Amino acid sequence: MSRRLFIECGVAQTLAAFIEDDIATHLWVGPARGEETLARAPSRGDLFAGRVATVSKSLHAAFVDIGAERQGFAPLKPKERAPVEGERLIFRVRRPPLGEKGAVLSREWKTGLDGESVAALEASAASTGVGAIGEPVDAAVQAFVNCGPDGDRSDVSVTVERAEAAAALRDTAKVVEIDSDAFNAFDFDEAFAQSLAQKVVLAGGAQLLFHETAAGVLIDIDSAAAAGGASVRLNDQINLAAAPRIALELSRRRIGGRVIIDFLPPSNAPARTLLTQNLDEAVKKLLSPGAARFGRIARDGLCDITITRSEQTLLEFATEPAGLDWPAPGRRYKTDWTA
Structure with missing residues (x-):
């Protein structure tokens, strides 16, 4: 198993992506290097x-x-x-x-x-x-500490694009390399765009739809283009394909609190049990130990999960409320995010 952390030290902010077996499992956003002392909202650990x-x-x-x-x-x-x-x-x-x-x-x-x-x-x-109080922590070091699963990081290879960032990480990370080719091959914009989008398309054409609200998060599984010849057996296949991607998006989007997942109706009790096991294993692999508490998957496919909430979601970080006087208010990107 390979574990790698890419840290992009931009002008407006610092971005990080934790890569495990070629899949970005965790994303992180922080202040730009040199702006750690500017006024900002309290962060975990401050x-x-x-x-x-x-x-x-x-x-x-x-x-x-x-x-x-x-x-x-x-x-x-x-x-x-x-x-x-x-x-x-x-x-x-x-x-x-x-x-x-x-x-x-x-x-x-x-x-x-x-x-x-x-x-x-x-x-x-x-x-x-x-x-x-206390000395500000370099943004690159913040990225190393905060982006990725809990636990030992000694096997994590860190890739940056600037020598100054590598120097800042010298006493924190065991392996730091400046590799422009590898760095440029990873598309930060695409990774973050995928986990800010409301819709995620699965192989085969089914879709996941994410709805974040102040009361909780609703995830809807839509058979969409996969519906040709729809059957309860197809429902089971789509649900099993959706479970690991839902866990991945919960991690990348930093979702916490009450999460309601509207799976397609499983065919029978054994199918519900298998789906529960698959979702439970996928979530435990990506989230902190004990962070998620499962309810059950009902006959109609509804699943209730409560996840310990310790930070803003990626959507909350990148956007702000808009149209509060509209019949259905929404969100828009913050100026800093689009800089």
Whole structure:
């Protein structure tokens, strides 16, 4: 099994694609190199000096001012001491702001840091008051850390197109190469366009249709051009072909929360069982361990999955709401994405 990470350090942003056995399984977008210190929304793993605004006994949590657009939410463990309103503490971002919800924060921020680093961050927090602390991480390093499955990365070969990016990764990645030919052979635009498109066409003509909403994500399987001579047996074949591609798109699109999949009606109970097994195996291969909780596949083909949501979807990152006064509002690409 070959594992490779392509990192494109562009003028407007940094793009990364994790390739496993010649298939792009994960995509990532971050700030352009040199712009890591510019104001932006909190990201997972960021450290902030915060001031406790209010403490909710009913929620067993605190709302914290971290200098962002919205207050952060810091849930407390069952026996954890509640902070005092006005208390200044350091927090790590567990989940970035999503929709109208602020970032989810944790008071456990020292993991993996030595004593000198802890002291430096505490001093930075004392002088900052409220806001982001710590040295900015190079965008190429962010890409290496965040793009791809969890676990050991020692076997991952990183390919970049600029010597400066390779130098930044020298102490992080084991194998870094500057390979223009291999880099240019991978089409970043096509990979991202595929996972921003609403429609995905499968071999044989069937289609997957993705509908992302604030309430959840609906994935519809449409037999489309494959419908010639449609039968329940054909439904089973299309469903089995759709399952691994759905798992791949869940990973690449960074979809989380409630996911409803409308499969074609399976022929019988054994067909539902086989489809469930195939989908479960494909999802577990690409998503973090324990990230997905399955319901069941009903007789009519409806399947319910809940996936831990820890970041914006690719669609949310690249687009913004449009036509809020329209009968059916939509989304449009952000200016930064089209730069």
